Amino acid sequence: MVNFSAPSASERRFMPPAVAVSSVAFALHPPVDANVADPRSGDVISTWGEYAGREGARVEHATTLWLPLVRRTRPPFDDLWALPGGPIPWDEDLYHTAARTLHESVLRSPGYLEQLFTFGATTRSATAQRLVTIAYWGLYGELDLAVDPTTEPSRDVASDVATAGKNAVTEFSEALVASADANIAWFSIDRLPELAFDHADIIDYAVWRLRQRTEYSMVAHRFLSEEFTLAQMRRVHEAILGEQIDPANFRRDVLAQGQLVDTGRVEEGTPHRPARLYRFKEQPEHV
Structure with missing residues (x-):
């Protein structure tokens, strides 16, 4: 595990942990209108509909899964890619935060969504405040991706969190909210870019879990x-x-x-x- 920062024990002792949700969502291919990254360079090149129409594109990546990532626009880890997710509003349960943030990223709801694991190592935060992330994993089937994209009205998360008072929201938590404005693209799981936080570990764990279940279900x-x-x-x-x-x-x-x-x-x-x-x-x- 990478030690992103090493604040003193006194800095952490009285700080309540920030709690967030992150989701790993697998699909055989991205939605036709989604931005995709070139598996070789990692650059966002076109929509899946355009990319898949290229000669050999589907065959070249026939044995891989794809997942959506969000490019962060503010510190910490600005300009790096991260899993969809964010802080948990006071009036929303964990599942609905995962489902909502995935829908906001993909513009479609997953056909399956389940809590994966809780990541809470003391060294995983990028600031003095400890961060606990509750990871979910989702699956997008052919029928889920075939529906037209929709943007459902959602609450202003930044405003909701701010009503809890400045003491309850640190600069780090505000940065998580701001990440919702980042770019979104799909990557193949065997050609991932550099990721923020420990999201590479979260993805590795989700892939391992999916492969384990494939063997007996x-x-x-x-x-x-x-x-x-x-x-x-x-x-x-x-x-x-x-x-x-x-x-x-x-x-x-x-x-x-x-x-x-x-x-x-x-x-x-x-x-x-x-x-x-x-x-x-x-x-x-x-x-």
Whole structure:
């Protein structure tokens, strides 16, 4: 863990910790209108719709997941990228803060959102005030990304927090609020830029958790439409695991689990031989 600062014990002793929420949101690809970063240079280059239309772009990044990041505009860590999130308003619970800040970043709500872990090491803050971050992880499926972007009216978080009194809001907490004005772009998880705070550790933990769950649950259903081909399902597993999977072995293994139903239909509008469509016997309630 990087020691961002080393204030004296007397400075920290009587300071209440700042509490914030950060969210790691995975998708097979960004929304069509979202800004994306070039996986090679890290520069924000275009929208996903433009980038994906380039020859070989989808194939080049077929085995990766994408996530949205916010570029901070004020200290600490100004101009570095960070996870969506912010301080917790006095009248909003943790889940809704995570859901709201994700929606404000992606302009769409995730199909799945769950509390991941609490990060509260004494050395993770960038100022004298200790910062505890409650991390969430979300999943955006094809249907979640296909909806039109919406900007729901939201409270003025800065005003709400300020009503608690200056003693309750430090300069550091105000900087978290200000980060909502930063730029937003999607990055592939294997080509991340330099990140603020310990957000790289948070992302690593979320990726590890997702890969662990992929091994013993039908997590792929969160990324797929109601009906899908085995190739589409294999693509999800390859993106999560970050490696290619033998098609024949995958087909044999996934059908042997007995979780899929052959719908009797085939995909339409394909230039090649249409593949059979499957669905899950029961939509799992949890990842």
